[in-house]
Amino acid sequence: MRVLVVTFWLLFTASNAELGGRDNEIQLFPKNGQQNVNPDTHLVLTFPSPPTIGNNGTIRVYDTSNNKLIDMLDLSIPSSPSPYGNGSTKANYSDTTTYQTNIIGGMDFYFHPIIVRDNAATVYLHNNQLDYGQTYSVETDSEVFKLADGSYSTTNSWTFSTKSQGPSPDAPEVIVAADGSADFNTVQGAIDWAPSNPTQRITILVKDGNYEELVYWQYKTNLTIRGESRNKTIVGYPNNSAFNPPNRQGPSRRPAFSFHGVSDVQLSNFTINNYYRGQAEALLIEGVRVIVDHMTLNGSGDAFTTYGTIYVADSKLTGDGDTILGYGSVYWLHSEVVSTAGAVSWTRTVQGIHGNVFVNSTIIGDQGNSTFARLPDNSGGVMPNWPYAEMVLINTKTAGIAPVGWGPVQGPPFDTSHLHLWEYNTMDLEGNIVDVSERLNVSKQLRLPEDSVTIAEYSDLAYVLGGWTPVVVSS
Template sequence: MRSRTRTRTLSVPLLLAGALLATAGLTTPAAATAPAPTHLTVAADGSAAFTGVQAAIDAVPAGNTSPVTITVQPGVYRETVVVPSNKPHIRLVGSTGRAADVTIVYNNSSGTPKPGGGTYGTSGSATFMADADDFEARHLTFANDFDELAHADQPNHQAVALRTRGDRIVLANIAAHGDQDTLLLDSANKDRQGRVHISDSLITGNVDFIFGRATAVITDSVIEVTRRPDGTSAGYVTAPSTAAQFPGFLITDSVITGNVGDGTYYLGRPWYAGGDATLHPQVTIRDTHLSAAVRATPWTDMSGFPWQGARFAEYHNTGPGSAPPTTNRPHLTDQQAAAHTPTTWLGGWTP
């Protein structure tokens, strides 16, 4: 008996429906976009789908509306990484719970030549750039190991380890290591607030190494001042460039320390970025242990702008680097301090 091959054809109504959908720029259910991944893994040894952090971030679809967790296995990842502004809700987590086990590091500086011409500039030198809202990083080290001594003839040694530009950024149990301009806490522009919450972390550097215009709370952390590459002991912890309508940096319940000379480090100086006199830089340091590294007059001028025009203050600090209020060392009153808390600083956002 002769077998008969049976072919399946679409009915005319279904064909017409498909044509109408195509004309309207739509797709049939069979061609619908696959859902975004919810969990990706990175491993330097090739045991996971991705061997680099940037490759995993590239795999997250733009405009994602739900959280994506990227787990990073132990290793050193020598690469630059960008979380673009159109990829919010990314959660980057070191797999062991120890920041020292996962390091993302590179060595660009502000003056490093770019392949296409020009130089990277300070912001562009960052090893890791978190430009999206609702970004979270836990149990990771971000570093910039640019060698200043080896490039002594090159100008502009600023070298950023981690840059943030988004809003509602959470950094928990991370480390940020560098020399000059280690941690750039920024926002998309002067009129947009970028809120950052940093906890249980380690930040190291020597010149303006916590800087930018973000509204940032740093709590329960260690801020370690380090010697300059040539062995000298001098520098500045913060350089805020806060817009007048926003709070700046709040450092609370932390430690500022370092194996450096006594009285050699300023707590900060005001950065009026681009000479913009409408800015109103702000730092409040409260309930924090200050080592002997801190100068007796802890604030200083920058680029012709006096520190007295900025919003610099202390409250209830302890340690050999602390001191009672003076004309050169403003302290908050108890009433003023009530408005300088993580809750008031972050304006309704609870990390």
């Protein structure tokens, strides 16, 4: 994968001594002496060959007006207990090691201080350390970047100046562009700017580009995030439950993109990727009246975790087992879910709400080995077997689903009368009715005319979503 950073970079020629006796050019972003830089900028150094990251050295940013150290990244600090996302997924509360930590949206995350893609090294300063109307200098120790021939590389310090001020606090729309040509360079920067309770809906328009950043926010309302184009506006990050294991308290830290305690939020027309495997959501939603419209979500296990009330329209989700971890009421319309391994979902619906309801949508499993939803043995938990689990399919096209359709439903005997593992008019991809003669005995086939009321109710947005009828905000 290539990080797309489109800018007019300065060709910076370092001395032979700095580059281990070689003449080379290093492209810098922001360029040396650049004015009107957004304070949420990343720093990008593009080398003539792919660099590797050293285990020592620092990157330092100073305020040139008083030579005050504003931010520092120390490469001797490990990025995570599992920097490649392949270690334990359990929290180790006795671990006293200091890891690279960034405060994002008010919550602490372990993070990669530098990510190298091809020849470009993107440096992630700690969030919200730079300010408007300031001039900064950047200094990099020689140990930070290592070149292909084994030599270490550095740059002379370079400077840039930030814009005098940001967007008006009452602006109804701001624009994000990776090349720094708009209001913000990063999605997170624009979200941090957005007021928590605006008097009117705020739109964040994200221009085409690759935004490799961890996105998280809390307690905001009336917010639309819209990409310029679905396949070319890409937001993603390498994260999972091993890289960011659970805290003692607080929301999950393993998604690439997540938000908590929100209302009336809409995501439209872009792609979210999680680049690690394991328990690795592309998207985690905890909020009410959330719209996911014309989106592409690519995660791994638990690729999409849901809490609250959510409307998913004309979107595609891909994961590799328990692809939907569903605590919320979600109405899926004209959408597609692809689960490349295991069960498509683990639906954890509690009493009194609806679960995952698919209408005129498509579900594709793993070569005939997948089921729509599983309920593993939770007899030792607070909610053994999730007896109110609900997943309803209406006019849904399918492929790769085992003849049993559902399960396994495990554990000691429990009351299954409240399970809603229901289907009506399930088809193959060509529109032919599938054989449901071997379906799990606790599932149900809805039929006309006897189930006409139930079919009509579950086809109704407001019924599934607790009285809310979503309206997609157009561009």
